[in-house]
Amino acid sequence: MRKLDRMICPAPACLGGYVHGVHTWDDVSPAHKEEIRTQLEAMQGRRCAYCEGSIDNLGQHIEHFRRKNRHPALTFDWSNLYWSCNETDSCGHFKDSGAGTYNVSDLIDPCLHDPDAFYVFRSDGTISIRHGLSASDVHRAKETLRVFALDADWGRLRAMRKAAVSGYVSDADEAFSAGLSLADIQEYFADALDCAESLPFSTAIRHVLTER
Numbered sequence: 001m002r003k004l005d006r007m008i009c010p011a012p013a014c015l016g017g018y019v020h021g022v023h024t025w026d027d028v029s030p031a032h033k034e035e036i037r038t039q040l041e042a043m044q045g046r047r048c049a050y051c052e053g054s055i056d057n058l059g060q061h062i063e064h065f066r067r068k069n070r071h072p073a074l075t076f077d078w079s080n081l082y083w084s085c086n087e088t089d090s091c092g093h094f095k096d097s098g099a100g101t102y103n104v105s106d107l108i109d110p111c112l113h114d115p116d117a118f119y120v121f122r123s124d125g126t127i128s129i130r131h132g133l134s135a136s137d138v139h140r141a142k143e144t145l146r147v148f149a150l151d152a153d154w155g156r157l158r159a160m161r162k163a164a165v166s167g168y169v170s171d172a173d174e175a176f177s178a179g180l181s182l183a184d185i186q187e188y189f190a191d192a193l194d195c196a197e198s199l200p201f202s203t204a205i206r207h208v209l210t211e212r
Contacts, residue, residue, distance in 0.1 A: 059086025125162030
C-alpha cells in the first residue's frame with residue numbers, strides 16, 4: 001500500500017449523473033465505468049490501490065472503500081472509489097467478503113493517510129509495523145493488514161513482493177554495509193528508485209533500497 005493523491009485527477013464528470021436513492025451501482029453504464037477507471041489509473045497507475053500488484057496480471061474492479069451496502073450514500077462519491085485487483089484472497093474483495101467484522105474508521109485510507117508512516121516492507125516479502133507508533137496506530141496498522149489480507153506469512157502476496165525485490169537486495173546490502181547515510185543511499189539509488197516508482201510493488205522495492 002502506498003500514498004495516493006486524488007487531487008491530481010478530478011472526479012469523473014459521469015458521476016454527477018448518478019444520485020443515491022435514485023440509482024444503484026448497477027445503473028452505471030460500461031462507458032461510465034471505463035471513464036471512472038481512466039481517472040483511477042491516472043491516480044494509481046495500473047496497480048491495485050491496496051496490494052500494489054499489477055492490474056493487468058491480477059484483474060481489476062472498481063472498489064468502494066466504504067462498502068456501498070453499508071454506506072449507500074457514498075456509492076457515487078469519488079473519494080470512496082479505488083481501483084483494486086480482482087483477487088478474492090486479498091484487497092477489495094477480501095475486505096468485503098472474507099475479513100469478517102471491522103470498523104472502517106480503523107483502516108488506513110491511502111488517499112487520507114501515508115502508509116509509509118505505519119509500515120516497513122521487508123526483503124522476504126513481509127511487512128513490519130513501524131516502531132514508536134501509538135497504541136491506536138498499531139491497532140490501525142494491524143487491522144488494515146488483516147482486513148485486506150496483505151501480510152499472510154506464506155501467502156501469495158508475500159511471494160510476489162519477495163520476487164519483485166529480489167534483484168535489488170544484494171545492491172542494497174552492499175550499500176548499507178558500506179555505512180552510507182540514508183541521503184547517500186537515496187542518491188546512490190536515485191535512478192533505480194525513479195524506475196521502480198511505476199512498477200508493481202514499488203513500495204517494497206523502495207523500502208528494500210532505503211530502509212534498515
